[in-house]
Amino acid sequence: MKQIIVSLFILVAVFIAPITGKADIPMPCSSVLEPINSGFPNAKGAALVYKVKLTPSFPRTHISIHVTHLPSPSSFGDYDGFEGFAYIQNEISWRFKLYPTPEEDGPTWAGRIDIITADLTNSHIQVRLSNSKTGKLGPAVLTSSIHSCK
Template sequence: MKKAIPLFIILVIIFVAPTDAKGNVEPVMPCGLILEPVNNSEINEKGVALIYKVKLTSSFPRTSISIHAIHLLRPSDYGEYDSFEGFSFIENEISWRFKLYPTPEEDGPTWAGRIDDITANLENSKLEVRLANSKTGKVGPAILSNSISLCH
């Protein structure tokens, strides 16, 4: 009987563990993700993403990502940029961009926006706040970032 318990535990780990062969774990939704500054010298820059399934039409549910970012420098402080965008991507597969809108606050705006029509599995994706130039359509480097695998 004593030998059966460790065998049972090993079988449970092998057959019931929530990871696939690559060790990937799909995030449990809804979940929140803290977006940290890419440049560690900007300690006040922070953001948060809310990720969850949303059913807005009669079709199947989609994934919604919303981002709220605060204490960012002006986009023009980084170069020829005039706005920020939310950016989510799965390396070498697909990416999504969505505009972040500033609020009219005294000490600098809060930048926020969302996208509601993602159909892909996001288990290997990354979320970022990136600089953008609305006139040229060019997206710049990431300011805030994190991996969805850390979403909880």
Template structure:
């Protein structure tokens, strides 16, 4: 009986870290995820494209390149941010919970013919992520106040679980 417990203990000590490492590196890029509404807000939808990009270290021709992860967000049928309170813009927000986060400005897309029921598209991207993303990383579209710098609650969100191989 003691031998059986010893074997189980050895298994967990040696193989559990390897399983976690394998899961962390099991994301496949490029990947897109659907950003779901956090609350029941009619019509709003979003998507995020997560991919690897090669960026030069400088603007000089022939400069060496480095690989980064990029996140682009497209959200449509978004009401004016002020609809939700003291907010004047949306921001993209990505995080590895408890480790690091990134926030980036979103821009409204001017349409020739505005939608009759309101709402417009917002887009934005951030392409300087050097950390290794995992399936529990979160991508959100959040409210923001540009004057105070305060980041508001998430309106759309999802994790990278759908990016697995």
């Protein structure tokens, strides 16, 4: 009888625990955004992710991005800026404008979004090129997975 109970316990632990034991992303956390193209070794960014309670309703997830040493957006083609882009593959995405600061040797780009209600467990965060006149979103320049968030 004891062997049956022990065997049942082991089966429950093996098959049910992984379903209910889904790992949450620790918040607040930050993730380094790395360049996709190795031709830009100095281009780096950071994403800060945490919960905010800005209204009486439930908390939302905040993502802010800070990026330095990017080439001019126009050097990639018909683009005039960068946007933050967070997505969960085949589910949902969010995009938000990154604003340049006037600095010597190129601007620092930064922006944020505070309205995310989805679980970000399988999400990715990117910096993408954008054209503000056409609304066209271009390819990613920097990227990170939420799993690298610490």
